Amino acid sequence: MLEPAFSALPAGVPLVGSAILGAIVGSFLGAALERLPNGRSIVTGRSTCDGCGKALTIPELLPVLSWLMQRGKCRACGSSIGGGQLACELGGVAVGIGSLLLSREGLVLPAMVLGWQLLLLALLDLRHLWLPRLLVGWLAVSGLIVASAKARVTDDASVLGISIAGGALGFLLLWLIARFYLKARGREGMGSGDPPLLGAIGLWIGPLGVVETMLGASIIGIAAAIVMLVSKRKIDADTALPLGTCLAATAWPIFLLQGLG
Structure with missing residues (x-):
């Protein structure tokens, strides 16, 4: 609006x-x-x-x-x-x-800032399977700044708490999955930049948004795999899919729909 x-x-x-x-x-x-x-x-x-x-x-x-x-x-x-x-x-x-x-009222500029950051990260991961830590760090810092500003304007400290909870859940969720996969399969199954990225995204959209982003990214990943199969491209255990791209593509629409947290 x-x-x-x-x-x-x-x-x-x-x-x-x-x-x-x-x-x-x-x-x-x-x-x-x-x-x-x-x-x-x-x-x-x-x-x-x-x-x-x-x-x-x-x-x-x-x-x-x-x-x-x-x-x-x-x-x-x-x-x-x-x-x-x-x-x-x-x-x-x-x-x-x-x-x-x-975007929701009062969140036009934050939506732009989030969208442009996610756009670059998505394309870097899609092209190079690389999520620069500096860019992910800026995404996290800007998320905290936006949450802090909203908490101050609304005089509601819970906004900042929800943001931090989302960041923690986002990071831990993918970090635990990566550790479980490493222990079960004996090799890395996820890029090291994916947990910090979801953690940074969580600071923008809170715990519920993190869960929604994971579900949306999974759907996009499955759709991409189906397209690869239909096009007769080989898919095996070593096939790399840009999870960061899927997360970014899902997170921005979620922010537009629900705003902070």
Whole structure:
């Protein structure tokens, strides 16, 4: 639903504004998706083509539009820009618009912050099976900040307690499953970043949200496995599925529906 502060603006202005903001943030996330796995800084250095190293001009940095106008290729060398950049920019737009239209009153900005963080983590896990601890840590810290702010505004300390309980449940739930699997099978069956990720998510959506996220992620994982089987891709005990991507894809809609805790 639209915030009361936005209702006084001309029709369409908040929607366009959230889309533009989402595209800009998505462009930054796209750069992070490419740079982080290579150990490159995401805050310093000019944007360049990964193929030829040419510095990108302002028209070449326009989110979504530049990718479409250049047909996903560098103007200088013709190398592919890759769909990851476009996915981040379109995903950023979707998060911006979705947060504006679907989040609970007073939670538009938190919904955006959560959605953009989960978008990057989901794509990193999908592409590299990697959940950077620093990014997961920021997700946890921002969740605590939002919960603390709401507790102060509403003068209800239980909000912060529910947030912490959700974080603890999220981490322990996956950590115990991972330990049980290791003891039963004698090998790792889960990425080390998955328990901290669900713990960080729990700080945003509380214990009930953690349970709902686990159920939703399981359904997505089963659906992905079915698709792989139908497409005749080999699935065995060593097949890796990006659990973090499934968790992220489930957690954001849950936050939109129920808010904090």
